[in-house]
Amino acid sequence: MTLRLGDTAPDFTQDSTDGPIHFHEWIGDSWAVLFSHPKDFTPVCTTELGLVSRLKPxxxxxxxxxxxxxxxxxxxxKGWAGDIEETQGAALNFPILADPDRKVSDLYDMIHPNANNTLTVRSVFVIDPNKKLRLTLTYPASTGRNFDELLRVIDSLQLTDYHSVATPANWTDGGDCVIVPSLQDPEVLKEKFPKGYTVLKPYLRMTPQPNR
Structure with missing residues (x-):
C-alpha cells in the first residue's frame, strides 16, 4: 500500500507492550509519531528507543x-525493554506494537523486499489530530534516525498550520519564517505580521516567527 501525504493514516487494532492499541482511538486529539524497527534486540534500535524515552517530555x-x-x-x-533501560539509562515509557503477523507493516508499507523481505526498514510517520499523514521518512536499517530533526519538522508543521508562513532551509524554532506567496493584501499582511517583514523578492518575504 502506497501512502502519500494528506492520506488518512490507516487504522488498526494490534497488541503492544501497553496492551491492545486501537490506533485512531489511541491518537485521540493528539499528534502521533509511528516509527518501525527491523527487529528486537538489535543495536541501533536499542539506542533509538532509549533516546526517544529520554525525549518523551x-x-x-x-x-x-x-x-x-x-x-x-x-x-x-518486554524482554528487550530491560536491555534498553540497562544500556541507555532510560526506561521504555511508550508502547511498542507487536507485529508478528505483519499486519501493520503491510498497511504502512514498512517492508521493502529489495532491502529485506522479512524485516521492516526504519519508517517514520507523523500523523496529525485529524489522522492525516503529514510526514514520511524512510531510513535504511543500518542508519539510526535523527530525532532532533523529527522534532524540528513537528515544530514547523504545527507553526505553519496556524500561521500564514512556511519555514526556510535549516529553520529551527525561533528563526525567521517565509510569508506564503498567496498572501498579498498589504492590510492583511500588516495585521498578520505586526513585527514587520523584509521583502527580498516579491515571492520571498521574511518575517520574525509569528508565535514568538
Missing part, C-alpha cells in the same frame, strides 16, 4: 504521542 510539550513497532511479539519486546 519534548514530544509531550508538542502534544505528540510516540509509538514504535517491531515484527516480534510482546514477550520479546
Amino acid at each position: 519534548e514530544f509531550e510539550k508538542r502534544n505528540v504521542k510516540v509509538i514504535a513497532l517491531s515484527v516480534d511479539d510482546v514477550a520479546s519486546h
